[in-house]
Amino acid sequence: QVTLKESGPVLVKPTETLTLTCTVSGFSLSNARMGVSWIRQPPGKALEWLAHIFSNDEKSYSTSLKSRLTISKDTSESQVVLTMTNMDPVDTATYYCVRIGRLITTVREVNAWLDPWGQGTLVTVSS
Amino acid sequence: QSVLTQPPSASGTPGQRVTISCSGSSSNIGSNTVNWYQQLPGTAPKLLIYNNGQRPSGVPDRFSGSKSGTSGSLAISGLQSEDEADYYCAAWDDSLNGPVFGTGTKVTVL
Numbered sequence A: 001q002v003t004l005k006e007s008g009p010v011l012v013k014p015t016e017t018l019t020l021t022c023t024v025s026g027f028s029l030s031n032a033r034m035g036v037s038w039i040r041q042p043p044g045k046a047l048e049w050l051a052h053i054f055s056n057d058e059k060s061y062s063t064s065l066k067s068r069l070t071i072s073k074d075t076s077e078s079q080v081v082l083t084m085t086n087m088d089p090v091d092t093a094t095y096y097c098v099r100i101g102r103l104i105t106t107v108r109e110v111n112a113w114l115d116p117w118g119q120g121t122l123v124t125v126s127s
Numbered sequence B: 001q002s003v004l005t006q007p008p009s010a011s012g013t014p015g016q017r018v019t020i021s022c023s024g025s026s027s028n029i030g031s032n033t034v035n036w037y038q039q040l041p042g043t044a045p046k047l048l049i050y051n052n053g054q055r056p057s058g059v060p061d062r063f064s065g066s067k068s069g070t071s072g073s074l075a076i077s078g079l080q081s082e083d084e085a086d087y088y089c090a091a092w093d094d095s096l097n098g099p100v101f102g103t104g105t106k107v108t109v110l
Helices: A063-068
Strands: A003-007 A018-025 A034-041 A048-054 A059-061 A069-074 A079-084 A093-104 A110-117 A121-125 B009-012 B018-023 B034-039 B046-049 B063-068 B071-076 B085-093 B098-101 B105-109
Touching (some): A003 A093, A018 A034, A018 A093, A018 A121, A048 A079, A048 A093, A048 B098, A059 A063, A063 A069, A079 A093, A110 B034, A110 B085, B009 B018, B018 B085, B018 B105, B046 B063
Antiparallel strands (some): A003 A018, A018 A079, A034 A048, A034 A093, A069 A079, A093 A121, B018 B071, B034 B085, B063 B071, B085 B105
């Protein structure tokens, strides 16, 4: 059974750096075509993709947040870490880590699915 | 910020059919496959449909998906009370090199 679990602070102050850890089980971070994404959801709002890292260490970041995000993985520890600098109250959200799978179909379309999702961790930014 | 556009709400009575649209562009839905996620109240999202119209194991066949051009669509036939949830479409975006999500649709069973 594949599971992912987020851990990190529930409260951070404005301008601080947030560090979130995703611990995975049931699959290896070295599995081909698999990776881990971070997704967030402000209260009552839509989902927003933040970043992902694949088994070959390919990384990608949200354009609007790229300057503030860093993603890394420790395959031996089955962990993926996301750091977000200069936190602001608008960054208050539930942060999810999710396994991402990706392949190219026979007609050269990218099929990328997010499954399963961690339970999420609510991070509040307030002084 | 959401790149894919969905209606904010949809509703139906038990047993009815409800459809949700998802509008994108050539860099996402127009080039890649569409997935759908169901988020029940207070829970994490769950993969509902992948590769435009395929269902993961355990998803009832009353959920179906399709894609045409730069738009995707989710249909729920035989609507049930447990289908009350938020539904999000998503697709890989070639410009972003990552997935983009829809604005979300809240389905209410009347």
